[in-house]
Amino acid sequence: MSAKPTAGAGKAPADPLALVRTRGYAGLLLVAAVLGAPISAAAFGFLALVNELQSLLWNDLPKGLGFHGTPSWWAIPLLVVAGVLVGLTIRYLPGTAGHKPAHGLSTTGATRPVDIPGVALAALASLGAGAVIGPEAPLIALGSGLAVAAVQLSRRDLPPQAVAVVGASGSFAAVSTLLGSPLLGAFLLMEASGLGGPLMGVVLVPGLLAAGVGSLIFVGLGSWTGLGTYSLAIHNVPPAGTPTYGGFAWALGIGVLAALAGTGIRRLGLYLEPRVERRMVLGTALLGLAVGLLALIYAEATGKSATEVLYSGQSALNPLLGDRAEYSVGALVLLVACKSLAYSVSLAGFRGGPVFPSMFVGAAGGLALSHLPGLPDTAGFAMGIGAMCVSMLRLPMTAVLLATLLLGTDGLAVMPLVIVAVVVSYFVTLRLAPAPAPGPDAGAAPGAAGAAAPGPTGP
Incomplete structure (x- = not known):
């Protein structure tokens, strides 16, 4: 020492x-x-x-x-x-x-x-x-x-x-x-x-x-x-099959859709954050009210549990894939909408991490799209996770690994599709992001800031 x-x-x-x-x-x-x-x-x-x-x-x-x-x-x-x-x-x-x-x-x-x-x-x-x-x-x-x-x-x-x-x-x-x-x-x-x-x-x-x-x-x-x-564990993954040209076309579309959705979620959270901080106690209470109302809307409209909108979604990924046949397209679309809004609102004032909710929203969105021709369940599930995760975190390698390794051998089978979806989502997300304001470190080599502070996350 x-x-x-x-x-x-x-x-x-x-x-x-x-x-x-x-x-x-x-x-x-x-x-x-x-x-x-x-x-x-x-x-x-x-x-x-x-x-x-x-x-x-x-x-x-x-x-x-x-x-x-x-x-x-x-x-x-x-x-x-x-x-x-x-x-x-x-x-x-x-x-x-x-x-x-x-x-x-x-x-x-x-x-x-x-x-x-x-x-x-x-x-x-x-x-x-x-x-x-x-x-x-x-x-x-x-x-x-x-x-x-x-x-x-x-x-x-x-x-x-x-x-x-x-x-x-x-x-x-x-x-x-x-x-x-x-x-x-x-x-x-x-x-x-x-x-x-x-x-x-x-x-x-x-x-x-x-x-x-x-x-x-x-x-x-x-x-x-x-x-x-x-x-985090996902079991009983449906067979993925071999990627097709149609699958690669879906990868392009899912990448774009996830980038648009992720950008909207992030921007709403960043818009609400300073307004909540002006009156922190009242603001976070109102955020909680909004999340609760979104869970109530989903539960009353679908007859399913409000907990599907609540919480991080970490433990809900496995049953979401396993019970996919029990969800109609409408229920999945409403789940994505309510979960995304609740996610954005929670980001504005509550304290936690952004990883698991992004995975759940992407997974549910991918399963909703899998009801359309040419997109198998497992491929849509995996591409949705990777594309939404990279849109929210902007960590492309981590997004690919999260979306594929957790699915075992079937995840490896769809990895080429996931990579395309992640790259497209990452590119579109960066294009949609506002240009950073020039500062004293403008022009510094990428990673220079990280080199000065090697420790990971802190408040």
Whole structure:
């Protein structure tokens, strides 16, 4: 832990691998391995708590109040209260209770330990009550903050680069199996942070080590407790078949449609965000009201559960594909519309991540389009996930991997189609985005900003 940067504090060294050649880097690897276990256990506990909160608030509480089942309107008061709690947390606790999800996956460095309570409380209120937001961003921030807090208890004069590496390792450990594989989680963090070249290896090696340890902890705790690992998993995938020319034509169309939809979702969230922040508590309460009303509209119009509009959609992807025959085209279109609006509204004020809702919206949209000629279910499902994911996250490699590896061998069969859909969506999304305002760093090489702050997501 005695590694010292070769440049001034807070700046990237001229030779990023200089950190690797110091004796202290071996200490960082040891720290990453040691911290991987408790941080992964904490992440597992956080996900278990979220799962219990969702069941308690949606199933047990209505029964305790005398209802025979959960009313379709139940989400409205639940999310209004959650919005108030999130608003109070953002207003009165240090930090901003985690990064703002409307801006994608933020990469502003390691989370400050003082911000951990705000991140945890806002995420629990958002995820537990049913806001359309995912758990990945809070886990990334909490893992980073816990790792930094742990090492600062023993030594407060750590070089900035060492703090960044430790924080990144904590994030790797926290999301080690959330996406179904520690490699997928590692790839998401790597691409989101914008790292490249030698600097990528400096952060990636201890991060992968922490993720490997964390994956073992997730699997062990899931088996010991009987709760599972809370990993994203899709089973009983219909045979994909061989890609056809018609499939490639659909890939072009799905890419364009996903880019338009994703741009609309993001822009509405960014439009609402500053207006909510003017009166944070009232604003987040109104956001909760809007999400609850959208869930009620879908439930009353289709006769299906309001929970299909609520929550991140992580656990709903598998039944959506498995029960696809039970959805009419109209029900799928309404589900996409209500989920997209609820997603956009949730991005404006609640706290969580943008990954899983984008996957669900894309999957439902792909299944709706699969009712048209020439588009098999599995191909539409996979292309929808990849195209919508890249439109919201702007991480093309991660989008391809998420859409294909989770489907097993059938995902590999449709990978060429997914790649086309992702590339088209990515291109159209970038073309639709407003040009960035010129700044003092205009003209700098891509990735230069990321090189100065190698740590992953923080608030």
